[in-house]
Amino acid sequence: MANVSVLLSDSKTGRSSSTVQVRLLRFLAAMNATMIPATVNVNRLATHMPNLKSSSVYSLTVFDVTRCNQNYRLSDSALLIRFSDSNSFNEVKPAILIPLEFFWLRHNHSDMLCLANTNTQFLDLIGEITVVMSTVTDPSQDKNRVMATIKMDNDMYVTMSLFDSQAVKIHNQQETMRGNPRVVVATSVNPKMVGRTRHWAYTSISTAKVESLSIAELNNFVTTAPSQEIDFVCTGRVTGIKMEKEWCYVSCSNCDKKL
Template sequence: MTKVFFSDLKTGRCSSVVEARLLRFWEAKNVKRGGELMWMDLLMVDVNSTMMQVTISAGRLPQFRDRLLAGAMFSLSGFDVSRCAQNFRLTDSSLMIRFSETTSFQLLTEPDSPLPEEAFRFRNQQELIGLANTNTQLPDIIGEILSVKSTVCDPPEEKNRVMVTLKLESDETVTSTMS
């Protein structure tokens, strides 16, 4: 099977293989029906740091639930690609993956390429205002980028680092280091 990246996906059935890291997952429940489980949402990132929303329906969940481990790397194939509902879009991609009856979801112990351990999504103020009153989840952290410093060197003798200083809503300042 051909290996592809999230950015290569088109709507329809995909038989190609994507290698990705599972960043997070959570249950989507119907509060109007007593908390009935509807599906499981996953957030995955590929080798190009492209994030993709993945959904496993409640009916298919018993087949995959015991394999869900945040931080683990997976090989994924035989899934459906569809458009995201604008109000429930979790990533910059307009597409999402849905597990189907042919989905293969295998733990990778040694991926072909190193997979990022985290991914970030930055939004400008206008995008945040556009989310107001839409019943969409807001970003985890809201802040203003005050400065960005980098220790990138060629050739890298050791890990390169980027430091971002954020001013949060509460007027606290935090510095995040990414390497």
């Protein structure tokens, strides 16, 4: 029986016998490590590297799907495909048509807003820094955060959050500028809506409409929505919350993901 074609978003962890057709957007080699990040082991480079060409479309069969290491994520997906000796990896000619909007770099504010809270696509952001709030101290502590208010070209304001080493880096840059005009180019930011505030989370293809719902409507959805298969990224129990700082986090000790 022929393999069934599926979408990447439908992948589940474990060995898959399905076939997916994908476009290679970018090929990144790890110069100081033994792996190309989260994809091809060094022992299989000679097998797969000659076939890797940017913008090409491939048919990939018999692949392993596993959880993405939170410290080395190259996309917003929680899963990654791991190449193995059993892979069938062939270029598709002529290439299938993948809609152009899937690769559209959205710089317009309204286009960014429709992706808020979807966790489906990282964006690029260009704007002027108007206000900076920082918890970075000298010397810097383990937990650092910077919140910068960004004015975009259409006079819309968004808030960009940076954490840990990125927060320290941008804090030090702002200190050296001392109020001079500051334009920021941020890549791979994750758009969020916190209440009615536009919030861009600085990180590490459907669209969704942001709506305001009442608690009663949310409760009704939980009780009446069709049952779904639950797939936990990680589980744990909150044993305590420290209130010394203005912001609080819940962080997993295994994947380091913050909530």
